[in-house]
Amino acid sequence: MHFVEAKGILSAGNSMNIYRGCTHGCIYCDSRSRCYQFTHEFEDIEVKQNAPQLLEQALRSKRKRCMIQTGAMCDPYMHCETELGLTRRCLEIIDEYGFGLAIQTKSDRILRDLKLLCSINRKAKCVVQITMTTYDEKLCRIVEPAVCTTARRFEVLEILRESGIPTVVWMTPFLPYINDTRENIEGILDYCIRAGVCGIICPQIGLTLREGDREYFYEALDKYFPGMKGRYHRKYGYAYEVTSERSGKLMQLIREKCRETGIESDASKVFAYLHEFPEDQGFEQMSLF
Numbered sequence: 001m002h003f004v005e006a007k008g009i010l011s012a013g014n015s016m017n018i019y020r021g022c023t024h025g026c027i028y029c030d031s032r033s034r035c036y037q038f039t040h041e042f043e044d045i046e047v048k049q050n051a052p053q054l055l056e057q058a059l060r061s062k063r064k065r066c067m068i069q070t071g072a073m074c075d076p077y078m079h080c081e082t083e084l085g086l087t088r089r090c091l092e093i094i095d096e097y098g099f100g101l102a103i104q105t106k107s108d109r110i111l112r113d114l115k116l117l118c119s120i121n122r123k124a125k126c127v128v129q130i131t132m133t134t135y136d137e138k139l140c141r142i143v144e145p146a147v148c149t150t151a152r153r154f155e156v157l158e159i160l161r162e163s164g165i166p167t168v169v170w171m172t173p174f175l176p177y178i179n180d181t182r183e184n185i186e187g188i189l190d191y192c193i194r195a196g197v198c199g200i201i202c203p204q205i206g207l208t209l210r211e212g213d214r215e216y217f218y219e220a221l222d223k224y225f226p227g228m229k230g231r232y233h234r235k236y237g238y239a240y241e242v243t244s245e246r247s248g249k250l251m252q253l254i255r256e257k258c259r260e261t262g263i264e265s266d267a268s269k270v271f272a273y274l275h276e277f278p279e280d281q282g283f284e285q286m287s288l289f
Contacts (some may be wrong), residue, residue, distance in 0.1 A: 006050055018090060019045050019047055027142070029213060030210065068101055069104075070103050100126065101127070102274040103128055106144065108148045125276075127168060129169070134184065135184045167196075168197060170201045176244045193261050199263060206247060210240060
């Protein structure tokens with residue numbers, strides 16, 4: 001990893017990335033795409049060492065409190081966070097100034113900061129988003145090799161539910177011919193139902209492949225799924241959107257199961273919930289519905 005002094009930390013939409021790059025090694029990661037203009041190796045994490053100071057300056061200057069988003073581009077709980085603690089420090093600042101938090105991760109390292117998450121949720125609002133793509137443990141260790149498996153993420157969701165923190169699951173991406181199966185979808189849905197998640201975000205049964213991301217993904221296919229790269233080439237060529245042949249039926253399954261169990265699957269409603277900040281003090285925890 002290497003350290004930089006960033007000029008700013010919050011985007012116009014109040015999202016932040018404390019780190020750039022990732023060490024989780026997921027074979028499908030879109031953040032590797034060249035369009036994001038990384039000037040360093042993806043695993044050589046760029047650390048914005050002044051992120052807490054920049055965040056505190058930004059929050060002090062805001063006239064209204066709002067939800068702060070993090071984790072959409074690079075996971076805030078990758079391996080270096082254990083040593084550096086920059087995500088934790090930023091959460092302390094969010095808590096201190098009474099802002100809300102919508103945080104996304106694949107890692108159980110988030111449990112280290114459970115007390116902070118609970119404090120933010122009591123004072124304002126905290127929503128944790130967990131990515132779940134692969135129910136089978138052996139396959140998950142191939143697809144997402146350097147982070148905890150889906151079974152452990154289910155345990156994290158249960159702990160968050162018991163702590164009163166609302167959760168959302170990102171069911172994406174699904175890799176055609178690999179984990180785009182009814183059994184995989186049903187396994188993840190069962191975890192979501194048992195964990196009492198508020199919402200599920202699943203834009204499609206498939207994935208996106210761009211220059212940079214595509215090459216890394218195809219190398220992984222050659223390594224773990226011999227012959228699969230040729231199958232992708234024949235079916236999808238160099239398409240950006242790689243949609244499963246089973247997408248229609250599997251998306252219908254997700255919508256029906258969510259409707260039956262009261263989980264919101266309308267992405268626009270889930271995104272609205274993630275951005276909504278409770279204005280009144282002493283409010284009852286907002287509902288997604």
